[in-house]
Amino acid sequence: METQSVLNDIGRCADLNGLLQRVAGDNDARAAVYVYDYMKDKGVTCNEASWVSLHKLERNRNPILKYTVPTKDRALPPSRRIHKICKGVRLHERSEAAKDIMPQVNVWLSHREPNFSQLDRISQAKMLAKDLTVPLETARGAITKLKQQGKL
Numbered sequence: 001m002e003t004q005s006v007l008n009d010i011g012r013c014a015d016l017n018g019l020l021q022r023v024a025g026d027n028d029a030r031a032a033v034y035v036y037d038y039m040k041d042k043g044v045t046c047n048e049a050s051w052v053s054l055h056k057l058e059r060n061r062n063p064i065l066k067y068t069v070p071t072k073d074r075a076l077p078p079s080r081r082i083h084k085i086c087k088g089v090r091l092h093e094r095s096e097a098a099k100d101i102m103p104q105v106n107v108w109l110s111h112r113e114p115n116f117s118q119l120d121r122i123s124q125a126k127m128l129a130k131d132l133t134v135p136l137e138t139a140r141g142a143i144t145k146l147k148q149q150g151k152l
Contacts, residue, residue: 004067007031010038017050024053029063029078030071036085051089058086091141098141104132105142109151117152124152 003022006013013019016039023031032054039046046054057063063079076084098105108131109116116124121143129139146152 007034007067007069010035016042016044017047020046020050021053023067024050024057026066027057027060027062027064028066029057029082030065031067031069032057033078033081033085034069034071054082055086058082094137094141095145096141097135097138098145101132101134101138101142102145105146106151108132109146121147 003019003026006019007023010016010019016035020032020035020039023035036046036054058079075081105128108128116127119127121140125136125139125143128134128142129136132139134142143152
């Protein structure tokens with residue numbers, strides 16, 4: 001079935017993830033946001049292939065308007081919205097990975113000098129990543145959690 005006709009009658013679409021991947025693959029950020037919002041409203045979660053498609057679309061700096069979809073009057077530009085969606089996924093993954101190492105981080109933090117909290121976040125994360133041999137993104141999540149807990 002043609003993608004535009006599926007978008008026109010999105011309520012009958014059985015494979016919303018497939019539709020999202022198709023419009024993202026066609027570099028239409030506005031249609032991708034429309035399908036993503038519809039999925040979110042209906043409680044349909046994105047599968048891994050859909051996330052990969054959205055991340056590719058986020059990196060594309062020349063989105064096109066291939067399909068006609070309803071838009072809201074006051075809304076972020078589609079490329080900005082895609083960026084916010086992808087950033088939310090990245091931060092959630094970072095936070096989840098940091099949960100696993102927080103007991104080690106708390107012990108590690110107790111052996112730091114008092115001026116450690118004066119360093120910028122990236123320096124703190126690099127030091128943590130090196131000392132605990134964890135990925136930098138996980139260390140960044142742990143530093144954020146420590147700041148949220150008031151420990152830094």
